[in-house]
Amino acid sequence: MINRLVVFGATGDLNARYLLPALAALRAAGHLDDRFQLTCVDRADWTRDDFRRWAAEQLDRHDLSSPAAARKAITEPARYVRADATDVTDVASAIEGDGPAAVYLALPPAVFPGTVAALRDAGLVAGSRIVLEKPFGEDLDSAVALNRLLSEVVPEQAVFRVDHFLAMTTVQNVLGSRLANRVLEPLWNSAHIAEVEIVWEESLALEGRAGYYDGAGALKDMVQNHLLQVLCLVAMEPPLSLGERDLRDRKIDVLRSVRPLTDDDVVRRTRRARYAAGRIGDRDVPAYAEEDGVDPRRRTETFAEVVLELDSWRWSGTTFRLRTGKALGRDRKEVAVRFRPVPHLPSGFGEEASPNVLRFGLEPESMTLALTGAGAGAHTLAPLVLTARPAAPDLPAYGRLLLDVLHGNAALSIRGDEAEESWRVLAPVMSAWSGNLVPLVEYPAGSDGPAAVRGS
The missing domain is CATH 3.40.50.720 (NAD(P)-binding Rossmann-like Domain)
Known part of the structure; x- marks a missing residue:
């Protein structure tokens, strides 16, 4: 140590x-x-x-x-x-x-x-x-150059590209829930799962972070690292072990399987926006462009949504929706796994069954499973929600990461090729957005965000 x-x-x-x-x-x-x-x-x-x-x-x-x-x-x-x-x-x-x-x-x-x-x-x-x-570099070229520079100082095993999301209890529970439970793993594929939402939406606005945030924006600040890392844990094949090599190899397999986005795909499958003036709770929030330290000419987004598909045997036909936003009316920070409807519902039920949804709450940490059960009347259906809260972690996320660094355990660190692959996934989005192929719209602070993006 x-x-x-x-x-x-x-x-x-x-x-x-x-x-x-x-x-x-x-x-x-x-x-x-x-x-x-x-x-x-x-x-x-x-x-x-x-x-x-x-x-x-x-x-x-x-x-x-x-x-x-x-x-x-x-x-x-x-x-x-x-x-x-x-x-x-x-x-x-x-x-x-x-x-x-x-x-x-x-x-x-x-x-x-x-x-x-x-x-x-x-x-x-x-x-x-x-x-x-994070973020590691500003684009693919800068990430490659930084990796090359690091290799001149220390070996790859001594480089820790940290992402505290990977040490959060509930993020770890994504792995534990799907890999250690016979009832879930057989269902963890596109035959049963229609969509996975990975969402980090918060009521916090800029909060004095213009010096960093205005040069990054929501896509680089959250999607390129945090949300893609969660995607890897949700979609990865079962590793042989939770050791450094096995876990990281399976994560990069996921990134490599992301279907490249064309310009038309970016137009149809992504959104970007920034908040206008509004009210959140009991406080008035100025428009992002008017916040101290912000350069409006940068057209920095505070909301980003990207819908991805994976070209793999397990996930062909499932969509993965990654979304983040600031200055919204409520906090929503979760992974929502939406299962497909049952193939046939016997006639006689008075209504359709609601889709099953497994939610991993990231902050606060929780797990809920929305099922359908019997209603109050004969042949009626009603929602049935099972809720669990993980045990409190023995260390905060950064405590876990620092301990891993001091002990040299890189399993929850991001490998160099993985950092580069993350930039490759989003390079078409960055290019299309810089060319204004996707409009930068506005949403009032304290609202649900841009129209037609709110999940259930």
Whole structure:
């Protein structure tokens, strides 16, 4: 296990909201001891005491579960280094220390190439690992170039392209439910499943993230990584094991099987939109184009929907609908597996049976199965919903990911060829959207989104 973590971009939102609380949770659970060394690196002109005070404030704000002693054990020994993440001399000072380190790039993706080049020239200790947040590159060409640059620094096994969705309990339950239950696996194919919806819709608006979001948009921020990763777990063939090689090989098989989209397909099967002014709950929300830090000329979308098909024996004939949106009237974050109707319903029932739907709630975590049962009257049908809630996870998603990084377990990390294949899937969409083949429409903040997209 590696006992050194170096975080570049340490005064940013990612460290404040997720990494520091995850480290406190790991300490509280006994996964980290006094040998663990945290080095936080940023351009802010802070002293070590300035950073400690800030980190303690962030933990008080964002970590409501870890005991005070665990939080203090993370913040008090932390080292702070003021550095330019692309300057070789600065980077060399930041990563110095005994033994290998896990270097976490909590930075804007545009800075990744310069930082990785600086790490290469500064000289990482043998056995070190590099962790990169999403999105990995900005398109297929940049992803290929970044993979090539990383290969000059550390071997592929030491590169962790993390996606915290893969460590969420319910996402893991997608695998467990379909692979460990005899009642589901025989039905997990196009003969029985008509459509799978993978949805991440939220009432949150931009919330001060213009610096990153306006250069990415909904397609790159959510669909290209998070939602495609969930698609892989839903659609993959059963792996021989949950080990690194078997799991990743089956995931890339799914991406390779996605039917390429033509321009006509993109027009028919995708939507893009951004929110206009509106009201969400008791707050007024300005139009996205009027949010601080937004450049309206970029025409960045806050809503994206892509419908895909897989050219494979198991899934031919099933549609996969990936959708995400901001500033909507309600949160809907789930995987909805919609089964086909029964082939024949005996005459005499007073109504048609509702389709069966298996839902994996992503946030909050839950599982529901909508069936059809007997109604109150003779020969009547009525919905029957079975609900279960998974046990609370022992660690937050980022805690699970950091522990895997420190132990060198890359099973939930994204392999280099998988990152490139994800960009290949969406390259036709990006090209058609940049050519305005699909109009950028608007929807009022607080609404259900653009017309004719809401699922049941």
